[in-house]
């Protein structure tokens with residue numbers, strides 16, 4: 011006999027459960043209660059209802075490669091461990107030939123997505139960014155180029171002396187396929203002022219997102235949590251993204267990003283717990299009713315927590331990922347892994363009771379011959395539409 015919902019979510023959250031049950035949009039006040047309740051199991055249960063309604067057991071991942079082309083940056087964000095600074099990582103700037111070499115390294119993996127972001131390096135000319143896109147298409151003609159946060163788009167536009175829209179047009183002509191959506195961290199003027207005042211603020215970030223939407227570019231969105239933001243600011247971020255998605259309909263996936271304080275100016279903040287990470291995934295799933303996918307980025311959350319997150323609202327794990335350098339490098343902070351094999355990714359998802367689905371960047375399923383995992387992909391043309 012099925013348990014009464016009150017037994018599962020308690021009287022405290024039963025009104026929210028009733029809304030979730032019929033697909034009614036949650037309010038900012040509901041979002042705040044979901045952040046404040048101690049009953050994380052109830053929040054996860056409701057998020058899983060939405061996750062299974064949309065995707066059943068299907069869990070997506072992509073064969074991707076990250077390229078962080080420079081760590082030289084003039085924005086000095088307090089939460090950032092990536093940019094080159096005294097006592098921090100050595101400065102680097104990849105030549106286009108170096109990028110080509112890195113793409114060649116992983117050719118055998120049959121990468122379908124190349125994700126490129128970097129610091130705001132004033133020495134790089136306009137043409138460099140176009141060449142970055144071009145070299146990917148030269149080496150991997152079928153790969154999807156997901157590149158540049160709104161902060162980088164502003165830098166590129168400034169370098170070229172053109173509008174955001176023109177810079178995006180030139181990048182698309184050179185091979186850009188989508189924007190990864192990061193850069194704003196959290197849409198709060200207070201946090202912006204206190205932690206990353208030198209880079210683009212919320213209005214600028216939205217203006218780039220709107221310009222990209224006008225060009226029909228697919229976009230992704232993120233939220234960096236666990237630093238100085240409040241629960242109200244997290245809810246406000248989610249509400250602003252939901253409104254922007256109602257307007258633009260070009261976001262396909264949302265990723266809550268867990269803050270890692272190691273080697274940042276905020277090192278005295280305590281590292282986050284799995285309890286906080288699972289809650290952020292679950293609340294995102296519940297509040298962002300017009301985002302089709304919610305991702306648990308396994309590099310930040312660990313594969314183990316990601317397995318649990320697949321029952322707390324997440325339906326995507328990111329991908330195989332090679333050479334991600336933003337949060338930490340492979341070997342730093344306890345030898346955390348930077349890449350999973352196809353087999354390990356599928357095993358991780360299956361162990362959690364979910365069904366692994368390899369996808370491309372736009373969530374088309376990619377079927378492969380199980381006997382030849384590195385063989386040519388056959389794309390199945392069943393696109394999952396952007397909701398809203």
Ligand code: SF4
Pocket residue numbers: 083084085086087090091092093128129130161206209
């Ligand atoms: S978060 Fe980005 S913009 Fe800020 S310091 Fe780091 S690399 Fe630069």
